[in-house]
Amino acid sequence: MYNTGVPARGDHDARRRDVSEAVWRVLATRGFGGLTLRAVAAELGASTGLLTHYFPNKKALVTYALDVADERTASRRVREVQVEGLAALRSALMDVLPLTPDSAAMNRIWVSSWDGALADPELVVREKNRYQDWRERLRSHVAAAVERGELPASSDVDGVVATVAAFTHGLVVQALFDPERFPAVRQTEILDAFLMSLSGC
Amino acid sequence: MYNTGVPARGDHDARRRDVSEAVWRVLATRGFGGLTLRAVAAELGASTGLLTHYFPNKKALVTYALDVADERTASRRVREVQVEGLAALRSALMDVLPLTPDSAAMNRIWVSSWDGALADPELVVREKNRYQDWRERLRSHVAAAVERGELPASSDVDGVVATVAAFTHGLVVQALFDPERFPAVRQTEILDAFLMSLSGC
Secondary structure, three states, rough: OOOOOOOOHHHHHHHHHHHHHHHHHHHHHHHHHHHOOOHHHHHHHHHHHHHHOOOOOHHHHHHHHHHHHHHHHHHHOOOOOOOOOOHHHHHHHHHHHHOOHHHHHHHHHHHHHHHHOOHHHHHHHHHHHHHHHHHHHHHHHHHHHHOOOOOOOOOOOOHHHHHHHHHHHHHHHHHHOOOOOOOOHHHHHHHHHHHHHHOOO | OOOOOOOOOHHHHHHHHHHHHHHHHHHHHOOOOHHHHHHHHHHHOOOOOHHHOOOOOOHHHHHHHHHHHHHHHOOOOOOOOOOOHHHHHHHHHHHOOOHHHHHHHHHHHHHHHHHHHOOHHHHHHHHHHHHHHHHHHHHHHHHHHHHHOOOOOHHHHHHHHHHHHHHHHHHHHHHHHHHOOOHHHHHHHHHHHHHHHHHHO
16 A cells, blocks of 8 residues: 555645644744744644655745745735725724734734745745735825815825834734733724824824 | 963953944844844855854843944934933934934834733833833923923923834835835924924924
8 A cells, every 4th residue: 555645635734734833833922933844744733744845944834834824814804894984094904903812813823924025036036025015005094084074184194004003013013912911902092092193193 | 282262351341342343234134133143154255163252042142232322312302402302302302303314224223122021021021111211201391391481381301202213113114114204304394293293383
């Protein structure tokens, strides 16, 4: 009885889900700095040799991990909000802030990805594009808020978009390092005061 | 002729400077993810064995690298500004933003330190305290700005401090990944519009 090494399609998909889950657990506990074939193999209860088949080198593993993180991030954005303008902007920023343990885990993984990303020209482009996609999504809310008179008509829309993205990620990092000082209710207060100041009230 | 292995004091200090310089160069090009004894030894033109004497494990090397980064960051803050209140706050934030290649290198190193820091309870505390020290320094400017009537009297001072720190680090990250979109002049425009909105104008 020989194993041909070519699993049936169903096995392949199931195995991929297992690998994704193992990669995610490694990222959630150790970050990208702790992402190694050995760590993923241990999570998976598999041999490092098997994983070498999937990931011939570290870069392949990191790229795969970023794909997993992208998928999980996108799947968090499915809920449609029934609000527009400034309220929609607030909702979009609340979605990013680490207000729950799940969101804190997600953020911790993204923040930890920046080290390796800054060291690799291809990953710099990938992260630059992710930022640009995020700003595009925020831009529609900012533009609508200006149109609705919720933000000053004189606003430099791209500047406001960069400002709200900056504020949000910067608060993410502070909250990750100091969750006692920045529990969900405090993050929300700070966000609301920030949006109020943008609106000129 | 035996080398006793105990260098004269002057040699020791010179060697320490060399090691610091080599660690810094590795961080600047590869980040904390690329910080290994082998990489530092190569920069130093020394053997990995010699470095094992200084750094018995990876944690010792990372801790030393954080000390070097702290020293270099502190040495950037020597210039005294002759302004107060909102202008002093602006100056303090300009000092952090990656407006020059040197400052971009410094920021890149700090951002890259977050991956390993989040994975190590001791380093979480270290970074939490660094944030708190930074916010304390910013707090004096924010409080003075409120006192001078440059920021609203109703301001939640700690909230404003967290907001300006968040804005600044979030803009740092966006600028590191997309320096074409965020050259120094654009960062400064965005900062000034942000400070204007805080002041209620």
